[in-house]
Amino acid sequence: MKIVGIISSPNKYGNTATLVRTALKAAEEEGLKTEEIFLDKYNIKYCRGCLSCMSTGKCIISDDDFKKLYNIILNADGVILGAPNYGYSMNAIMRTFLERFGLFEFMTSNSFGGKYVAGIATSGGKKGVIKVAKSTINIAKSAMFKRGFVSGYLGVATRGEHIKNNKKSLYKAMKLGLKIALDIKGKQKYKYQNISGRFMNKILIKPMFKKVILKNKERNMKAIYENLKERGLIEA
């Protein structure tokens, strides 16, 4: 059982990294394997918006580090995503990384489906920090064909002081790390999580996309169809 911590701040010992590492340490103490990915160290190019992942299942960009990171995520049981708030949004490094999962992920939930996720954000002020923490885990929460499980999220306004001096926030990060670890170990199902969103998905969104995917299964949605079929998520 393994949890991957993704840090998108360029500050290796900054606020976001400190909280993600605190959460990972708590998970480790609960017996899980952990791995830290400090995104700034990797070469991750922008999504080209070519949509070829929908038909081929592959990204046209092959000369960067994304595929390597993709495989690490694919083989993990849990993911903690940590981003700083830049202009009331996740910073560009995290966005660039998440966008590379492409519409293939949006329509198949191939990487995040069934996984446990937790979001962490830090900010100077309070405004927008929770929104940023939640937005990092949206990729799992709002999955169409197979949802991920949200263990929790944490948004901390630092007010200019380094988070390492903020015992309350470190404690919350530790609790979040422990929670995701226990969720993985206990296979927590969160039956009622995002219940209204899931209801809308079930009656409206998924059937609509299913039709489109089936219609295009030999063409531009070939890889999406084959992936869903292989996982028993769409009829043959």
Ligand SMILES: Cc1cc2nc3c(=O)[nH]c(=O)nc-3n(C[C@H](O)[C@H](O)[C@H](O)COP(=O)(O)O)c2cc1C
């Ligand atoms: C380009 C940039 C934009 C930022 N935008 C905001 C913002 O809109 N609101 C806010 O409260 N803090 C903002 N901040 C402050 C950071 O979110 C905050 O210092 C954060 O904890 C930095 O995380 P780090 O130490 O992990 O790098 C911004 C910082 C930078 C560098």
